[in-house]
Amino acid sequence: MLPFIRSDLAQLTTYKADPEGSERPPTQGRVDRLDTNECPYDLPPDLKRSLSDLYQTQIEANRYPNGDHRALKQAIAAYASEALAGDLDAQWISVGNGSDELIRSVLMATCLGGEGSVLVAQPTFSMYAILAKTLGIPVVSVNRTPSFAIDLAAAQQALTAPHHPPIRVVFVVHPNSPTANPLTSSEVEWLESLPEEVLVVVDEAYFEFSQQTLIAQVLQRPNWMILRTFSKAFRLAAHRVGYGVAHPEIITTLEKLRLPYNLTALSLAAAELAMDHRHRLLEAIPGLLTERDNLLMQIKSLPHLKVWPSAANFIYAQAQTLAQSEQIHQAMQQQGTSIRFTGGGLRITVGSPPENQRTWERLRQLMPSC
Numbered sequence: 001m002l003p004f005i006r007s008d009l010a011q012l013t014t015y016k017a018d019p020e021g022s023e024r025p026p027t028q029g030r031v032d033r034l035d036t037n038e039c040p041y042d043l044p045p046d047l048k049r050s051l052s053d054l055y056q057t058q059i060e061a062n063r064y065p066n067g068d069h070r071a072l073k074q075a076i077a078a079y080a081s082e083a084l085a086g087d088l089d090a091q092w093i094s095v096g097n098g099s100d101e102l103i104r105s106v107l108m109a110t111c112l113g114g115e116g117s118v119l120v121a122q123p124t125f126s127m128y129a130i131l132a133k134t135l136g137i138p139v140v141s142v143n144r145t146p147s148f149a150i151d152l153a154a155a156q157q158a159l160t161a162p163h164h165p166p167i168r169v170v171f172v173v174h175p176n177s178p179t180a181n182p183l184t185s186s187e188v189e190w191l192e193s194l195p196e197e198v199l200v201v202v203d204e205a206y207f208e209f210s211q212q213t214l215i216a217q218v219l220q221r222p223n224w225m226i227l228r229t230f231s232k233a234f235r236l237a238a239h240r241v242g243y244g245v246a247h248p249e250i251i252t253t254l255e256k257l258r259l260p261y262n263l264t265a266l267s268l269a270a271a272e273l274a275m276d277h278r279h280r281l282l283e284a285i286p287g288l289l290t291e292r293d294n295l296l297m298q299i300k301s302l303p304h305l306k307v308w309p310s311a312a313n314f315i316y317a318q319a320q321t322l323a324q325s326e327q328i329h330q331a332m333q334q335q336g337t338s339i340r341f342t343g344g345g346l347r348i349t350v351g352s353p354p355e356n357q358r359t360w361e362r363l364r365q366l367m368p369s370c
Contacts, residue, residue, distance in 0.1 A: 008136060015130055032358060034349040035340040037177065037206075037314050039235045041284055041352070047277060054269045065265035069095045072268055075275035076243050080228075083213050091248040092218070094255060095271075097262045099205065099227045099242035104131050105257040106169060106225070109250075110199055111137045116168025119158060121150040123178055123343025125203060128171040140167060148179040148308065148316075152190050159194070170194065173203040175210050178340065178347035180310035182212050192217075199250075200224045206312035208233030208285055215245060222247040232313065234274040234281055239267040288313055292350040298360045299348075302367050318345035328366055335362045 001010050042048070073090035081087045096102035110116050117138035120128050129139045142154040150172070159167055172191065175182040183191075183202075191200050202214050204226055217224045225246035231237040241263060244254065263271075274281060296315050299307045304324070307317040319325040322344055329341035337359050340347040348359060 006136070009134070012130075012133055015126070030336065032337045032351055032355040034351050034355060034359065035338045035347070036237070037232060037312070037347075037349045038237045039232060039284070039288075039313070040350070040355060041235060043235050044280070047273060051266070051270055051273055054273075055266055059265045059269065063265075064261050065263060065268055067261055069263065069268065072272050072275070073243075075272060076245075079275060079278060080215060080226075080245050083215050084219065085216075086219065088245065091251060092245055094244045094246070094251045094258070095263065096242045096244070096258070098231065098240040099203065099229050099244075100127055100131065101258070101262060102227055102242055102244045102254065103127060103171075103201075104135070105254045106199070106201060106244075107132055107135055107137055108257050109253045110168040111135070111165065114165050116165045118169045118171060119155065119167045120171050121155065123148075124171070125173050125177050125205075126342070138165065144179075148176060148181045149184050150187050150190075152186060155190065159198070167198060169199045169201060171201050171203065173205065174212065174214060175206055175311040177205070177312070178314070178342045178345070179308060179316045180312045180314055181308065182210055182311045183214075188214065192221075194223070196221075196223045198223060201227060203227045205229045205232055208282060209289065209313045210311040212311065218245055218247060222249065225250060230271050230274055233285060234271075234278070236267075236270050236274055239264075239270045241267050241271040288350055291353060291356050295348075295350060295356045295360060299363060302363065304367055305363070313350045315348045315350065316343075316345055317348065328363070331366050332359075332362055335366075337362055 070090055072095055073093040076093050077088040077090055094102060096105070107118070111118060112135060117140055118128065118132050119140045119142070121144050122141050123144070132139050140158050142158055143151050145151055170191070172183060194200055200223060202224065204213055205228060207213050207228055215226050218226055225244055227242065227244050230239065230241040292310055292313065292315065296307060296310060299305060299315065299317055304320055305317050307315060310316070319328055325345055326341055329339060329346060332339050350356065351359070
């Protein structure tokens with residue numbers, strides 16, 4: 001290892017957004033990419049043409065993009081306010097290069113320099129721990145119950161136990177990834193009980209599918225933050241746009257840490273276009289949820305595969321053993337369905353009807369041999 005590189009980074013592994021082999025086509029046919037929880041549908045052709053026209057006529061490639069994101073922030077604030085009794089404005093919104101950038105900024109704002117550590121309940125979205133470790137921030141992990149709720153007794157014990165540095169941030173996903181379960185009332189009550197010196201970050205990446213939100217908490221609690229993304233329901237994974245909703249003092253701090261021009265002009269235009277046409281884009285959600293429920297019932301009928309209820313656009317299942325789950329993952333990949341092996345189980349994104357049909361047929365054929 002080169003002498004000027006931090007020694008602790010030798011223990012980290014590179015995050016693989018695409019599982020090994022997912023770029024390679026199967027022996028026959030195409031790969032159904034059901035491993036990253038994307039929407040299976042591209043933007044409608046006319047909206048893609050509109051975006052292309054914007055690039056051709058309004059975006060100057062030799063100029064930097066808008067740096068303050070004001071128009072997008074105002075559009076997001078109006079959208080987020082639909083779930084609230086009152087209205088938000090742009091000062092409650094921060095926009096990032098995906099939610100990952102916002103997570104990293106939160107960590108930098110709260111824990112860097114030995115000032116704090118973070119608490120997560122495993123399994124959950126892996127980037128909380130990965131980003132913390134890249135910054136040299138300690139991660140305190142607790143387990144989940146058989147239903148994948150947070151082990152609240154363990155979480156409370158971890159929070160109150162003497163830590164150096166103290167826990168400054170608790171990350172939760174609502175509904176959780178990879179297990180697809182929303183927060184329970186007991187979990188929400190526990191989060192509400194946390195002291196004001198702990199920042200509660202609720203990641204609502206799958207809000208449009210679950211229609212469950214805790215965004216009203218940010219108006220009442222200055223130590224709460226909601227994260228959301230354009231990568232899932234709004235079909236903009238290629239553009240990498242995420243946003244956070246929080247007390248203006250948190251937002252001001254995050255803006256100090258944000259890199260200038262962190263979003264391209266085309267990504268900004270795409271997100272603004274999605275906000276303008278959000279009702280049309282979200283019309284696909286009921287059909288996806290119907291597909292999810294049908295696929296879930298089909299998988300549930302397989303005798304050696306356990307599946308849990310889902311409040312998101314993906315399904316979580318486990319075989320009888322860890323080795324069997326991994327075997328199914330590899331066999332599905334070989335047959336042309338790319339799913340995610342994570343947390344000891346299989347996370348299967350809900351795709352288009354033909355993709356879901358192929359998923360079911362391949363799983364059904366595989367199970368007797370696994």
